[in-house]
Amino acid sequence: MTEGPSRTHAILKKYARDIHAGWMSELADGLQLDRRITEAELSAQTREFLALLQTAVASDGIANLESAPWDPVREFLESISRSRAQQGFSSEETAAFVFSFKKPLFELLRKDFGKNPTVLAQETWNITALLDKLGLHTVKSFQKAREAVINRQQEELLELSTPVVKLWDGILALPMIGTLDSARTQVVMESLLQRIVETGSETAIIDITGVPTVDTLTAQHLLKTVTAIRMMGADCIISGIRPQIAQTIVHLGIDLQGVTTKATLADALALALKRSGFVVSKSKE
Amino acid sequence: MGRFLLVTIQIEMDDGIALRLQEDLTTRIEKTGSRGVLIDISALEMVDSFIGRMIANISAMSHILNARTVLVGMQPAVAITLVELGLTLPGVRTALNVERGMALLAASDDENAEDASGRK
Numbered sequence: 001m002t003e004g005p006s007r008t009h010a011i012l013k014k015y016a017r018d019i020h021a022g023w024m025s026e027l028a029d030g031l032q033l034d035r036r037i038t039e040a041e042l043s044a045q046t047r048e049f050l051a052l053l054q055t056a057v058a059s060d061g062i063a064n065l066e067s068a069p070w071d072p073v074r075e076f077l078e079s080i081s082r083s084r085a086q087q088g089f090s091s092e093e094t095a096a097f098v099f100s101f102k103k104p105l106f107e108l109l110r111k112d113f114g115k116n117p118t119v120l121a122q123e124t125w126n127i128t129a130l131l132d133k134l135g136l137h138t139v140k141s142f143q144k145a146r147e148a149v150i151n152r153q154q155e156e157l158l159e160l161s162t163p164v165v166k167l168w169d170g171i172l173a174l175p176m177i178g179t180l181d182s183a184r185t186q187v188v189m190e191s192l193l194q195r196i197v198e199t200g201s202e203t204a205i206i207d208i209t210g211v212p213t214v215d216t217l218t219a220q221h222l223l224k225t226v227t228a229i230r231m232m233g234a235d236c237i238i239s240g241i242r243p244q245i246a247q248t249i250v251h252l253g254i255d256l257q258g259v260t261t262k263a264t265l266a267d268a269l270a271l272a273l274k275r276s277g278f279v280v281s282k283s284k285e
Numbered sequence: 286m287g288r289f290l291l292v293t294i295q296i297e298m299d300d301g302i303a304l305r306l307q308e309d310l311t312t313r314i315e316k317t318g319s320r321g322v323l324i325d326i327s328a329l330e331m332v333d334s335f336i337g338r339m340i341a342n343i344s345a346m347s348h349i350l351n352a353r354t355v356l357v358g359m360q361p362a363v364a365i366t367l368v369e370l371g372l373t374l375p376g377v378r379t380a381l382n383v384e385r386g387m388a389l390l391a392a393s394d395d396e397n398a399e400d401a402s403g404r405k
Contacts, residue, residue, distance in 0.1 A: 189365065190361060190365070193361030193364060193365070194361050196361075196381070197360065197361060197381070200381050200382060202381065202385075224368050224369075227368045228361075228364040228365055228367075228368045229364075230379070231359060231364040231367055231368060231374070231379060232359045232361070232364045232379060232381065233356075233357065233359065233378075233379035233380040233381045233385065233386075234381060
């Protein structure tokens with residue numbers, strides 16, 4: 001709680017250049033300068049922060065950091081956190097941006113108020129409280145930015161692994177990569193069935209070369225997909241069955257219910273072409 | 286359609302309509318002596334468990350009445366629902382669209398005709 005007018009503003013104004021220099025050297029010590037961020041960039045960021053801080057302190061004091069005058073400061077810290085998160089910095093390195101500000105500021109406070117312990121203690125506390133809150137805000141924004149990156153990557157992964165490709169007229173292929181869980185199987189099933197209806201393809205080849213393991217649950221998901229395809233009036237071939245998977249299927253006693261299986265996508269394609277009445281021949285040289 | 290019956294489901298089936306369809310269709314098959322029924326469900330976007338069972342029942346009934354039944358135009362959502370509900374369509378062929386369905390019916394009808402003349 002502040003008692004009496006805060007002297008922080010006066011200090012910030014009076015020693016702006018010294019504070020900046022002191023802060024930069026603290027940051028340099030703390031490895032803030034590496035290839036990911038240049039000295040010029042860092043200098044610009046610290047300068048901007050100081051300016052924003054000064055304006056906010058001047059207008060509203062340091063009691064309430066959620067108030068409107070502090071918006072620019074908070075937003076600035078949020079954007080710093082976001083860019084640090086994207087560049088791959090750790091949360092400590094990001095928070096250090098704010099926390100390393102304490103040392104130069106305290107030194108200057110001591111210089112001005114050294115002879116007045118009550119005031120010195122008061123101001124030191126004020127500044128500590130302020131910078132702690134700002135530091136925490138930085139960490140919070142950093143976490144949020146990291147989570148956003150993770151979520152986006154997850155969505156992209158999901159999309160990457162479920163493309164339906166057309167191999168020939170009336171023949172679609174679905175190369176599966178990665179583990180099959182319920183969520184993915186749902187997405188896969190829907191997009192494959194949709195494409196079958198859209199293109200009127202009578203054969204769908206599901207290639208599981210990229211699926212590392214098959215357990216009973218995975219097999220059930222696959223079989224559901226096959227049943228749905230047949231229900232609609234098309235047929236399905238499963239290809240890419242590796243020896244280990246073949247063994248697993250037999251050991252687990254999974255009944256493939258008469259689904260045609262082939263070892264390679266090439267074999268499956270050959271069968272599909274044959275079923276569709278196509279003949280592949282080499283032209284005479 | 287000559288010796289085949291074409292049933293096109295165009296409106297959202299409610300329970301009453303589905304029951305009436307069952308009645309009408311079985312009566313029709315008997316009266317016309319149809320040997321093939323084509324049920325077009327491409328306008329059905331969603332089914333619930335009741336309608337799902339209705340479709341399965343109607344198909345089974347016409348099959349019992351010795352009419353080859355082909356279900357065409359099943360939408361993905363409908364197929365998924367039927368699979369989730371564990372409903373199968375015993376004795377019913379399915380095709381992606383009306384053209385293919387007709388081809389299926391014609392082919393199986395020819396088989397039957399050959400059978401009959403072979404035995405004679």
